[in-house]
Amino acid sequence: MSNGFTTSGPGGADGINEIKTDIVTLTRFILDEQSRVASNATGDFTLLLNSLQFAFKFIAHNIRRATLVNLIGLAGATNSTGDDQKKLDVIGDDIFINAMRASGKVKVVVSEEQDEIIVFDGDGKYCVVNDPIDGSSNLDAGVSVGTIFGVYKLQPGSTGTAADVLRPGTEMIAAGYTMYGASANLVLTTGFGVNGFTLDTALGEFILTHPDMKIPKKRAIYSANEGNTIYWDKPTQDYFHKLKYPEDGSKPYSARYIGSMVADVHRTLLYGGIFAYPADSKSKNGKLRLLYECFPMAMLVEQAGGLATTGRKRILDIVPTQIHARSGIFLGSELEVQKIIDEYKKFDEAQ
Ligand code: P6P
Numbered sequence: 001m002s003n004g005f006t007t008s009g010p011g012g013a014d015g016i017n018e019i020k021t022d023i024v025t026l027t028r029f030i031l032d033e034q035s036r037v038a039s040n041a042t043g044d045f046t047l048l049l050n051s052l053q054f055a056f057k058f059i060a061h062n063i064r065r066a067t068l069v070n071l072i073g074l075a076g077a078t079n080s081t082g083d084d085q086k087k088l089d090v091i092g093d094d095i096f097i098n099a100m101r102a103s104g105k106v107k108v109v110v111s112e113e114q115d116e117i118i119v120f121d122g123d124g125k126y127c128v129v130n131d132p133i134d135g136s137s138n139l140d141a142g143v144s145v146g147t148i149f150g151v152y153k154l155q156p157g158s159t160g161t162a163a164d165v166l167r168p169g170t171e172m173i174a175a176g177y178t179m180y181g182a183s184a185n186l187v188l189t190t191g192f193g194v195n196g197f198t199l200d201t202a203l204g205e206f207i208l209t210h211p212d213m214k215i216p217k218k219r220a221i222y223s224a225n226e227g228n229t230i231y232w233d234k235p236t237q238d239y240f241h242k243l244k245y246p247e248d249g250s251k252p253y254s255a256r257y258i259g260s261m262v263a264d265v266h267r268t269l270l271y272g273g274i275f276a277y278p279a280d281s282k283s284k285n286g287k288l289r290l291l292y293e294c295f296p297m298a299m300l301v302e303q304a305g306g307l308a309t310t311g312r313k314r315i316l317d318i319v320p321t322q323i324h325a326r327s328g329i330f331l332g333s334e335l336e337v338q339k340i341i342d343e344y345k346k347f348d349e350a351q
Pocket of ligand 1: 259
């Protein structure tokens, strides 16, 4: 029997044998979105998003194979920020750059793995910033890693320079990540909410599995590398101390830290809580990069109803001074992040 949407299997409509016959693929979602977002759309943005999804599928394929073909291990080079480059870092970067070039819609690419911006020939209208394999230091341990990306429109009349991306995160028109774990999970915003897709490797399609994602307003979970506590400033130290030793006698928060930003943020989006990589006296501006880690995650979290701040400033309002600029970051549930904002406000008012 078919109701036009779900076909019940031989066992009847018991849920177990139901076969969904009207699934929403990422391609279909993007086309629906295009007609919703910009009726005069030329289709360029849609083609860009389709090139992005190809890159994610190809990277996912290589990560799945990594253990089998011994791709895991150091590639013998270092990237712009001095990290040891894993073989997959290099492969992921090459896949991403080639996919953006082949789209014909991109003019500028910024990659964590590239010292300088990449400018393509042609009349591409978009700039894409990305960390091709974030968290790659965890790869050998089988921990989920991911590609993080953000999209700006090329400035009018620009031939493609760093100025096209040294802009506040509020000017990003799309952002997201694909987390490569048991399956590949793509979480995407184009400025109209957040939607999650899961790669069906048999179909080779990302399927809409998490429509209209909203982050819980609060959750007693904190996610930070407490090994850096000694380097944190007083407001940050006081904030985490209060989560562990609640002044009102309530139950202490749970600590969850994977050490892979995509995995920690994905959990925070789904369960709520706060993720933090604060600026610290050791690294001054913190470890995470503004353009292709902080901005995309901040855009996603805000679109899902959460907050993202340095403690004193909204992340998306920051204007980067160079393409690999770093920033401290607290992001997550509105009521959890508001507590750190209040902690800094109280500290600053007492100075
Ligand atoms: P730490 C991974 O190397 C990464 O760039 C992010 O994915 C992650 O959030 C952070 O660094 C972890 O850094 O100092 O806690 O190992």
